[in-house]
Amino acid sequence: MIFLLHGKKNSKQINAQIQCFIKELYNKKYTILYTTSFYKHIKKDVAKYNNHNIRTISSIDEINGKIDYLICFGGDGTILDASTIVKNSETPIVGINTGRLGFLATISKDKLSTLLDSLTNKNYKLSKRTLLNIESNNNIIQNPFALNEISICAKENTSMINIKVLLNEEYLNTYWADGVIVSTPTGSTGYSLSCGGPIVMPESNNFVITPIAPHNLNVRPLVISDEHVITIEVLGKNIRKYLLSMDSRSQYINKNLSIRIKKASYNIKLVEIDSINYSKTLREKLLWGLDKRNNE
Incomplete structure (x- = not known):
């Protein structure tokens, strides 16, 4: 071996x-x-x-x-x-x-x-864990996948950004917040949980969309099917770049670059x-x- x-x-x-x-x-x-x-x-x-x-x-x-x-x-x-x-x-x-x-x-x-x-x-026993995959209109995103979560945040901690989210090309919401987290069931006990998101059992076929410090009392975390394709676009006149994080890896992305998040075609296998x-x-x-x- x-x-x-x-x-x-x-x-x-x-x-x-x-x-x-x-x-x-x-x-x-x-x-x-x-x-x-x-x-x-x-x-x-x-x-x-x-x-x-x-x-x-x-x-x-x-x-x-x-x-x-x-x-x-x-x-x-x-x-x-x-x-x-x-x-x-x-x-x-x-x-x-x-x-x-x-x-x-x-x-x-x-x-x-x-x-x-x-x-x-x-x-x-092998525990198969779902991954998130990111697609964009260029290839600047390195290792475009995440086991826990993908987060979109303002470049500056003091700034609020507008994040437009589509599910399967249909409008969901525009979040006025510090950012948005898309998490897997595995990641539901991580960053998403800290921002008020629910705990999701590992074998569930779901993703969680969790806003980070939303400036709106009517916005709450949302559990969706992992068959959905999530399109995210950052808006705002004063925003040039935003921070894209995939688990512990981060990079700055130009505002005009929209991203698509969906379930990866492969799993991570954890030995139990x-x-x-x-x-x-x-x-x-x-x-x-x-x-x-x-x-x-």
């Missing part, structure tokens, strides 16, 4: 656990690749087991052939970063939670010792070793529904 390892800088204690896992991979003669960013953090540690024929990549596009698993050490942000590495390759992402919340990176670092057996025996009870995850991670009167 071929493994691609990715992650962020971790504590010495967590690095020790990661080193044991890497050592096990080398002992079993598996092929190991590293993302360029991750290898910078563990270069000295890897040299203990292998100091030659190290290959690093920034994207799966750089190799020919199939990678069996991308092992991701970090938190949910690292998983979002990993989605830009695997792209449409359908490579399963194995998220080892070394961060804080762990909504997407669901596998505890304490299970690293048994992880390899679970993967080789295919003793896991244990059976995941999403309701339990909401209660434990977000303290959702916390009420001392509830005994369960």
Whole structure:
């Protein structure tokens, strides 16, 4: 099997656990690749087991052939970063939670010792997550997809912008706000939630349109089918550019460039070793529904 390892800088204690896992991979003669960013953090540690024929990549596009698993050490942000590495390759992402919340990176670092057996025996479940895809009338948008959300915001934090939104080419609304978020079910517990959007179960076939600080008491978040095509245009005489964000990636876009957002033709696959009870995850991670009167 071929493994691609990715992650962020971790504590010495967590690095020790990661080193044991890497050592096990080398002992079993598996092929190991590293993302360029991750290898910078563990270069000295890897040299203990292998100091030659190290290959690093920034994207799966750089190799020919199939990678069996991308092992991701970090938190949910690292998983979002990993989605830009695997792209449409359908490579399963194995998220080892070394961060804080762990909504997407669901596998505890304490299970690293048994992880390899679970993967080789295919003793896991794949959770397929919908992506958002962006289209525009030019090709200036880099990595035009998002796992969590796409947001349109004013370039300046003190400015309000007008955002015209169409659903399937039919007028929906013009938002007078700091911005608008279009989120997937996966992203409904992220930025959209912070702006008053609803939580949507991961398997739902929906998107959520959530205004950011709207200057209107009659505007609320809207849940739509993920079969809808959303067209967004930024209006306003004093606006020249706006900020387009796709998960953790952002770039400035000229006002006259409208964008179309729709469901991507491929999914991101997340490996779940244990059976995941999403309701339990909401209660434990977000303290959702916390009420001392509830005994369960």
